[in-house]
Amino acid sequence: MKTVTYSVPNISCMHCVHTIQTELAELQGVQSVKADQTSKKVEITFDAPADEAKLKALLAEINYPIAA
Numbered sequence: 001m002k003t004v005t006y007s008v009p010n011i012s013c014m015h016c017v018h019t020i021q022t023e024l025a026e027l028q029g030v031q032s033v034k035a036d037q038t039s040k041k042v043e044i045t046f047d048a049p050a051d052e053a054k055l056k057a058l059l060a061e062i063n064y065p066i067a068a
C-alpha cells in the first residue's frame with residue numbers, strides 16, 4: 001500500500017473535488033482519494049494494479065493534470 005500527494009492546480013470548486021474522487025476511485029487498486037479545494041492537492045492511497053503512472057495518466061485525461 002502506498003500513499004502519494006499531488007498538486008493539482010485545476011481544482012477550483014467542490015465539483016472538481018467530486019469529479020476527481022469519483023474518477024480515481026474507479027481505478028482498480030485505488031483504496032482512498034482525498035481531494036482538497038483549498039490546498040489544491042489530492043492524496044491517493046493505492047495498491048497494485050494501480051501505480052503512479054496510471055494515476056497521473058487518469059488525472060491528465062480528466063483535465064486535472066498534476067503540477068510538474
Ligand SMILES: [Cu+2]
Nearest residue numbers: 012013015016
Ligand atoms: Cu470545479
